[in-house]
Amino acid sequence: SRLSSQLEPKHGSFESKMEKSPAASDAIEGIKVRSNVHIPDDLAFSILSKLPLKSLKRFECVSKSWSLLFENPRFMNMLRNHFTSNKRSDYGDTFLFLSAADSPLTYVAFYLLSNEKFENRIKFDLPPPCQEDDTFLYILSSVCINGFFCMGQDTRRGLVNTFRAVLWNPATSDFMVIPSSPDEHVPPYRSPYFDFQGFGYDHMRDDYKLIRYISFFPVTDEDEDMPLEDKSYEPLLEIYSLRSNSWRILEIDMLDIRDFTYAQPRIGVYLDGVCHWLGTRDLYQIEGCLVSFDMSNEVLFMTPILDIDESCDLIFIKRHLVVL
Amino acid sequence: MAEEVSSQMNSLSISETNPSSSATISLVSGDDIVFKVEPTIAKEMETVQSFIDETDGKITTIPLPNISSHDLPYVIEYCEKSIAGKITKEFEAEFVKKLNNEEVKELFLAANYLNIKKLLDFLSQVIADRIANKSVEYVRRYFGIENDFTPEEEAKLREELAWTFTGVDPDDEDEN
Numbered sequence: 447s448r449l450s451s452q453l454e455p456k457h458g459s460f461e462s463k464m465e466k467s468p469a470a471s472d473a474i475e476g477i478k479v480r481s482n483v484h485i486p487d488d489l490a491f492s493i494l495s496k497l498p499l500k501s502l503k504r505f506e507c508v509s510k511s512w513s514l515l516f517e518n519p520r521f522m523n524m525l526r527n528h529f530t531s532n533k534r535s536d537y538g539d540t541f542l543f544l545s546a547a548d549s550p551l552t553y554v555a556f557y558l559l560s561n562e563k564f565e566n567r568i569k570f571d572l573p574p575p576c577q578e579d580d581t582f583l584y585i586l587s588s589v590c591i592n593g594f595f596c597m598g599q600d601t602r603r604g605l606v607n608t609f610r611a612v613l614w615n616p617a618t619s620d621f622m623v624i625p626s627s628p629d630e631h632v633p634p635y636r637s638p639y640f641d642f643q644g645f646g647y648d649h650m651r652d653d654y655k656l657i658r659y660i661s662f663f664p665v666t667d668e669d670e671d672m673p674l675e676d677k678s679y680e681p682l683l684e685i686y687s688l689r690s691n692s693w694r695i696l697e698i699d700m701l702d703i704r705d706f707t708y709a710q711p712r713i714g715v716y717l718d719g720v721c722h723w724l725g726t727r728d729l730y731q732i733e734g735c736l737v738s739f740d741m742s743n744e745v746l747f748m749t750p751i752l753d754i755d756e757s758c759d760l761i762f763i764k765r766h767l768v769v770l
Numbered sequence: 771m772a773e774e775v776s777s778q779m780n781s782l783s784i785s786e787t788n789p790s791s792s793a794t795i796s797l798v799s800g801d802d803i804v805f806k807v808e809p810t811i812a813k814e815m816e817t818v819q820s821f822i823d824e825t826d827g828k829i830t831t832i833p834l835p836n837i838s839s840h841d842l843p844y845v846i847e848y849c850e851k852s853i854a855g856k857i858t859k860e861f862e863a864e865f866v867k868k869l870n871n872e873e874v875k876e877l878f879l880a881a882n883y884l885n886i887k888k889l890l891d892f893l894s895q896v897i898a899d900r901i902a903n904k905s906v907e908y909v910r911r912y913f914g915i916e917n918d919f920t921p922e923e924e925a926k927l928r929e930e931l932a933w934t935f936t937g938v939d940p941d942d943e944d945e946n
């Protein structure tokens with residue numbers, strides 16, 4: 447029929463037309479020629495920003511301009527938008543972090559898993575600050591946000607606990623050590639204990655944030671002349687913002703959330719702008735609750751956890767928080 | 771000598787909500803095939819709609835020299851589903867199942883030309899999924915990009931990125 451012969455030339459011819467000016471008449475000329483259509487950079491970027499990391503890195507070999515993709519602010523913006531739009535395909539990039547800290551042997555390894563086979567894993571070097579001392583490392587909130595992990599590390603020197611966090615992008619090897627906060631060490635009559643740390647993203651301000659719960663215990667031998675009533679051992683909820691590169695104390699009434707110590711590991715989870723962790727609502731650490739912190743609005747929510755069996759001795763219950 | 775192919779849409783539901791549905795829009799493909807569509811479909815195509823708006827709706831025949839008659843029915847089908855609010859994962863999977871990589875690329879460029887954001891977004895993900903395990907050479911051909919590295923530069927970069935070259939699919943000759 448006439449129709450089918452009209453439809454015959456199809457895409458082979460169409461490709462060469464795309465390169466010409468949008469004039470229909472001279473398009474017919476190129477019907478028999480088959481040539482590659484050049485996809486303009488902006489359009490190519492919108493495709494590339496949806497690729498898994500490994501493919502994206504391989505395609506740096508395509509051309510000089512593609513090899514500089516990670517330095518292109520326009521592209522990085524698209525990549526970030528795609529990551530945050532939550533529309534990523536399921537294949538995503540899967541990372542495996544192995545850590546064994548049984549003294550005296552320590553073992554820490556970080557892998558990118560690909561092609562669904564463990565044999566295809568690719569080992570990554572940890573960021574330099576974590577290489578010096580790789581003990582007691584963990585990934586805050588068990589999450590990777592826009593390519594960034596937040597590596598946390600608790601160390602104890604004598605009576606003093608310290609906490610260190612390093613923001614790290616394994617793809618670009620970029621890293622940044624999060625500064626410590628002024629509330630960690632002063633005043634000297636108390637020593638901090640880092641109950642919980644969480645890492646999340648503030649969609650409203652395009653900001654990366656850390657949240658942590660610090661409780662304090664008294665240090666007697668460094669006692670000063672301060673009267674007892676002036677001393678405070680009240681726990682603190684502190685938040686760090688990458689944009690301001692500083693910590694600040696959150697004025698949130700925490701009478702209800704007493705303690706986190708029994709909930710191991712203390713890293714919690716992050717999902718859709720909210721950090722979640724396990725806590726208790728009473729002094730005796732019996733009533734469990736799920737504490738959720740909205741990273742954008744900076745508000746806390748609490749969800750009571752119902753205990754399955756009242757007869758069970760709560761000391762023997764181990765709770766784990768996971769994202770399914 | 772334009773051949774008229776009316777789109778296969780079921781216009782029933784649209785004509786109910788739109789009494790003036792008689793004023794159909796004619797889209798003329800690059801190879802001179804006319805596709806009659808409801809004005810609501812044209813609205814989904816920003817390029818077409820702004821053309822209509824600029825002429826105060828007087829002109830209802832719109833030449834689309836950059837779109838072939840092979841691609842246009844796909845675009846129209848997607849827009850119909852979009853208006854009906856029936857874009858599901860199942861529909862999308864079925865929609866691209868029969869299209870080879872070159873055809874997906876054409877549709878992608880058509881969606882860009884017509885400025886249909888949803889379709890563009892969807893197809894860019896389809897292309898990303900399909901090229902994820904492809905070779906560097908395949909991607910150069912697919913995007914029409916010249917290799918501007920010297921052999922030494924490329925060899926060096928490939929060595930640095932050796933970890934990314936595992937599990938790459940062999941290039942398929944009969945890809946199209």
